Amino acid sequence: MIRVARFYAGWGGLLIALVVTLQSSYAYFQIIHINQLITQLNQGKAITPALLKNTAPELQLAYAGYLKKKHRYQDAQVVLGRIINQGSRHIQTITRYNLGNLYLSEAIELAEAMQINEAMALSALAKQAYRQALALDSQYWDAKYNLEVAMRLLPEMDRITLEQDEPIPEKKTKLWATVPGFPRGLP
Amino acid sequence: MRYPFVFVLIIVLLSAAACSQSINEPITFFQVQTPRPFGYVIGDEIKQRILIETRPGLVLQRSSLPARGAVNRWLDLKRIDIDKTTTGTGVRYRIDLTYQLFYAPLEVKMLELPSFTLQFKQFGHVIEKKVPGWHFTAAPLRELAVRKEDGKEYMRPDAPAPLLDSRSLRNRLIISLAIVLGALFYLAWLYGRLRFLPQYRVFKVPCQQLARYSAGDLTRMLNIMHGALNQLNGKPLFQHQLADFYQRFPHYQSLDDELNWFFDYSNQHFFDSSPKGGKKESDKIKALCRHCLQIERGMR
Numbered sequence: 001m002i003r004v005a006r007f008y009a010g011w012g013g014l015l016i017a018l019v020v021t022l023q024s025s026y027a028y029f030q031i032i033h034i035n036q037l038i039t040q041l042n043q044g045k046a047i048t049p050a051l052l053k054n055t056a057p058e059l060q061l062a063y064a065g066y067l068k069k070k071h072r073y074q075d076a077q078v079v080l081g082r083i084i085n086q087g088s089r090h091i092q093t094i095t096r097y098n099l100g101n102l103y104l105s106e107a108i109e110l111a112e113a114m115q116i117n118e119a120m121a122l123s124a125l126a127k128q129a130y131r132q133a134l135a136l137d138s139q140y141w142d143a144k145y146n147l148e149v150a151m152r153l154l155p156e157m158d159r160i161t162l163e164q165d166e167p168i169p170e171k172k173t174k175l176w177a178t179v180p181g182f183p184r185g186l187p
Numbered sequence: 188m189r190y191p192f193v194f195v196l197i198i199v200l201l202s203a204a205a206c207s208q209s210i211n212e213p214i215t216f217f218q219v220q221t222p223r224p225f226g227y228v229i230g231d232e233i234k235q236r237i238l239i240e241t242r243p244g245l246v247l248q249r250s251s252l253p254a255r256g257a258v259n260r261w262l263d264l265k266r267i268d269i270d271k272t273t274t275g276t277g278v279r280y281r282i283d284l285t286y287q288l289f290y291a292p293l294e295v296k297m298l299e300l301p302s303f304t305l306q307f308k309q310f311g312h313v314i315e316k317k318v319p320g321w322h323f324t325a326a327p328l329r330e331l332a333v334r335k336e337d338g339k340e341y342m343r344p345d346a347p348a349p350l351l352d353s354r355s356l357r358n359r360l361i362i363s364l365a366i367v368l369g370a371l372f373y374l375a376w377l378y379g380r381l382r383f384l385p386q387y388r389v390f391k392v393p394c395q396q397l398a399r400y401s402a403g404d405l406t407r408m409l410n411i412m413h414g415a416l417n418q419l420n421g422k423p424l425f426q427h428q429l430a431d432f433y434q435r436f437p438h439y440q441s442l443d444d445e446l447n448w449f450f451d452y453s454n455q456h457f458f459d460s461s462p463k464g465g466k467k468e469s470d471k472i473k474a475l476c477r478h479c480l481q482i483e484r485g486m487r
Contacts, residue, residue, distance in 0.1 A: 010377055014370035021363040028356045035350040042347045062348035094346045101345050108342075131289055134230040135265065138287060142343035144230040148328050149342045151229075151291035 038062040044069050057087035061095055068098075073106055093136040097143045100129030104150050111153060119153070126150045213307065213314045215277060216240035221300075224323040229291050232265065235300060237282040237318055240274070244309050247271070247280055251306035258301060261290035288325060295326045380485075389419045390480040397473050402466040409453050412472055415479070426450035438482045445475045 034056055037047055041062035052063055060083045067076035080099045085092065103126035111119035130147035133140055220236040227233065239247075249269070258264050266285040271278060290298060302320035306313055375381050393415040400408050416424045420432055426447070433440045452468060481487040 006377055007374075010370055010374040014367060014374065017363050017366035017370055021360065021367055024356055024360045024363055028353060028360050031351045031353045031356060035353070038348050038350055056351060058348050058351050065345050065348060068345065090349070094349070098345045101342070104342060134289075135263070135287065138230055138232045140230070142346065144228060145328050145343050147289070148229050148291045152331075 034059055041066040055086075057083040057091050057095070061091065061098065064098065064102075068102055068105075073102060076102055089136055093133050093140060093143075096129045096133035096136070097140065097146075100126045100133065100143070100146060100150070102126075103129060104146060104153075107150070107153060123150045123153045212242070213245055213309070214239060214241050214316055216279075217316060219318060219321070221321050221323075224321070227288055227298075227323055227325045228328050229289060229325075231288050233286045233288060233300065233323070235284045235286065235321065237280075237284070237305075239280045239282070239305070239316065240277055241280070241307060242277045243273075245278060245307045245314065246309065248306040248308055248313075251304060252282070253284075253301070253303050258286070261288065261298075262300070263287045263289065290325055292325050292327050293331055295324050297322055297324050299323075388483070389415055390476055390483055394473075394476045394480050397476050400469070402464070402469045405456060405464045405469060405472075408469055408472050409456060412449065412476060413453065415476065419479075426454075438487075439479070441487065442475065442478055442482070445471070445478065449475055 034054060037051055038059055040047055041059075042065065044066060046066070052059065060079055064076040064079040067073075067079065077099070080095055080102065083091075084095055084099070087095070103122045107119045107122035107126060110116075110122065127147060127150045130143045130150060133143040134147065137143075216239065218238045220238065222234060247269070252267060252269075253264055255264050255267055263286065264284060265287050266283070268283040270281040270283075272281075273279075286300060288298070290296070300321040300323070303318055305316045305318060307316070308314075372381075376384070393411050396411050397408055413424075419436065420428075424432060429443070429446060429450075433443070439446070449472065452464070452471075456464060478487065
């Protein structure tokens, strides 16, 4: 009786382990495949669009980077907007940083073409994206640096002047920080 | 007898004095702990810790703390953690505020965490305690006049998309493969296919030893064969236990006749008054050992 039970246990264990092995090897090789695609896209190589159906945010992020390299800013924005709240905290930080870079690159190009108003709007969006990235990871040095770039492009309007002992206008500034956009009535 | 009474009286008076002091002072301890006041850059977090001890019953009004979110254009209050512990003398509050700085100064600039007033309530009375502002300096990250034309880095590049983490899956794969191998091994053992295990290497040495003996050493030969059978069985094997032995080692059932003869002959040899035996018996013992060896090697 015990001997029969041993045989059943042996075969049962073998079957279960085989199923788990097959399932995890399938998933593992799928991940390897996606990682290959991500590497290709990071290197700026095109991949067949059918392979982009996978919704892994890492892959979509790589695709957005590829689109940006090809100067397809609008398409890249759409892709990043789709995955903005997906994935781990790290991925969300990178998504926001890359989105900020996208806006900032556009803003710089527009500023060089002297389209100041559009440039200001885009740099405000870039600042917002960088701030969100930094809120998720305050040690993200690239985001800090580029936020400063964006701020220099569009300087903050109310420079605080502590030397003159001016109280910080709390009510007004609270409104400012939450409403995106750029100030009216200024050059 | 009188001294303990005086001692108790002094203790009571002292504790009454301590109590009256804590009743007079609603806030017995107040401290603001701040980190270094310099070297901050855009995006940095600044942690402020406020330690307060109050008399019992004083309740902190959470609405008097600054609200989470934007304090002003360049400062966010990211987190508020309040830890309240009741001690013997009152209530101890530990308020941790985490600010995040979003100011891009053109040069090193003095900034200030704004002051605010904490409110405590007891029996409808409001007691206030002001947390003073805190000054610190922030510095820029880049030179004022970096231009694209200089060939210098104007903005930091995109972050490449990270690869998917395959470690946990790989570990699962390795573990499940190990279990598959283990199960296969176990089944092979159950089906008696593991010839290299010690229990399958019992008869090799005895057969070599037996080959060296002739008909005159029957006692030694019987001892060797008994020893081998005992080793296989794990304990001394007697004739009446053969059925049980076959259940555990079914392959040896085919040698039933030979084994029975062996035990009969052994009994006869050891316990008869005049044992007899010759070449025929010694050959039969050698043959039995050979057959056992063949069975343990899976050749029979």
